[in-house]
Amino acid sequence: MQLSSDNMKRRNTQFKSEIFDLLQQSNHALNHEMITEALNLKIDRTTIYRILNSFCEDGKVHKIIGDDGKQYFAYCENCKKIKNKHSHKHLHFRCLSCGKLECLKQRIDVDLPMGYDGKMYNFLISGYCNTCNAVTE
Amino acid sequence: MQLSSDNMKRRNTQFKSEIFDLLQQSNHALNHEMITEALNLKIDRTTIYRILNSFCEDGKVHKIIGDDGKQYFAYCENCKKIKNKHSHKHLHFRCLSCGKLECLKQRIDVDLPMGYDGKMYNFLISGYCNTCNAVTE
DNA sequence: CTTATTATTGCAACTTAGTAGCGATAATAT
């Protein structure tokens, strides 16, 4: 039982704070690869995933699945304000050119059919972001 | 150049029609694994992906990335009506219990910030569908 | 109908993402 179990006490480590700081400073979501590149520490892949997932469990960060199938993680200032835990009922945008995945402000009002119980929300648009779009024109 | 190139002429084959029929008859999206199980033919993984991607290119089917990171493909009657090509600006729902991924009717009005150019849309909620939800209660 | 063209298929090999087990290390509590 390494991963979660709510009664597990978290410990502060260098890697955790480095990763958390990075996410907090970024204005966009990062995947495992981006994190490895950004921090030029030698951290194992598994360690990164474990740390990121623990952040998710603690509600400090949220996970978005990109339309590239990869897991992205975002601190996301906006939704932090709404509640203590993260809310994901807003749009995300992934740029096909620079790869940046960011949280947009637009919230989505969900109206599920009778009997449906929504648990997780993943609203993603991909295309070209304002900076990349400007360059091509 | 096997995959796409718009000037490639499609040929009718057993596998293509079997897969297309299956998608059309299903009221939900299927991934590679589900298709392999449903048709008990011996079709290679690569063949299935190639066929599915060709359907996507031809606009006969659309692709949704599940929050499990897998590619799902749906015929989706609803969006067929709107245009000749598929539109993806509607909600999808994936059941965490039975695994079914279906298109919902609710459309999403997207209002991207200035300078953003949206190309692909992936709106997915996961949770418990009406049938699975009914069972647990 | 026969032949030529080339889309399609299967196979093998590969890449990449993410996970699981386990022993070693190190953060916290006592």
Added chain:
DNA sequence: ATATTATCGCTACTAAGTTGCAATAATAAG
């Protein structure tokens, strides 16, 4: 200072999806 146990790195694994290439088969041309 010591015990507890969360964390880390390593190895190995699974699963998804892709690519190259040779063999097969659907269509077009004669």
